[in-house]
Amino acid sequence: MSILSDVRGLFYPSLCPVCGGELPEGGRTVCTLCRMTAPLTRFWEQADNPMMRRLWGHVPVVGAAAFIWYVEGSGWQRLIHAFKYHGQWRLALEMGTWYGACLADSGAFADADALVPVPLHWIRRLGRGYNQSEYLAAGLARALDKPVWTGILRRRRNNPSQTGARTPDRWSNVQDLFALRRPERLAGRHILLVDDVFTTGATLVSCAEAILAAVPDCRISIATLAVSARSLGPDRKG
Structure with missing residues (x-):
């Protein structure tokens, strides 16, 4: 030094x-x-976990997991806000690497072909300077030895932030929000959608719906850094 x-x-x-x-x-x-x-969830060790059950009836997924519980007012919330709103993108990369090491040790998502981060609208990305989900995906990919495919999905509009929105509004905010580029690239593939926090799952469901509408034989799994216990309802205990 x-x-x-x-x-x-x-x-x-x-x-x-x-x-x-x-x-x-x-x-x-x-x-x-x-x-x-x-506050690890260890969902990646459970094929039938609360996130999977939360997605039932919305969109077919191969697997779903979050790394930690999102606890309001906790230091872990501050960490997420630091990389999401305050420019500390390296935290997202390093947390993704830690999460990815746990996934690799368990064999979760081992047959995924690539990681696809949930995109920001270009206006929001320009203001923030980066997409935190891309850094999470890069950390995961480092540990899982998988490629990251950016530019596969795009946001059609700069929708209002989901933070603080009521559950019905969250679903209406993201209806037909995403479009797919180069759908042929996903044909017959298994992709891992990556985002920062899973609350209602509305954003991720909208992503998956856009993909499956264009590429019905694509298989989709979901990995988020955190999940809100409150959003999982009675299924939260696993």
């Missing part, structure tokens, strides 16, 4: 984005204690 880095670390130590504690030298993403106490 250079002298400049030593001095920077002395006055501006790296802090855990979850608890705010100082990270040890060489530490990445979150501190050891937060890793050990992370």
Whole structure:
């Protein structure tokens, strides 16, 4: 480590984005204690998990999983907001890598051909400077040794944010929202749709519907970093 880095670390130590504690030298993403106490769902170890049941009747999927529970007011919510709204995209990449290592160890989504991140509208992407779902997908792909296919999906319009919207509004906000580019690329493939947070599932269902309307023989799985327990209702305990 250079002298400049030593001095920077002395006055501006790296802090855990979850608890705010100082990270040890060489530490990445979150501190050891937060890793050990992370609210993991372990859905990737359950073929019939609450996310799968939440999607029943909406769209056929091969598998679905989230990494952590989304808890409002928690340090994990702050971490997600940091990469989603405050420019800390490296957190999305590193969390995706951690999640991907767990998936790889379990064999989940092993037969997926590629990862497809949920796209932002170009106006929102321009304002944010990046798409956090692409960085999550890149981290997952690093661990799973799979390609990431961007540009497959596009948003037709800059729909209102889903945050804070009532459940009926969430579904109407995303109706016919996505369009597919180069559908022939997905023919006969198994793709893993990647997004940051699963609440009602409306956005992901809209993505899947657009894909299946154009490519009926495409198989779809879903991976999100977090899931809201409240949105899963009585199925949340698995």
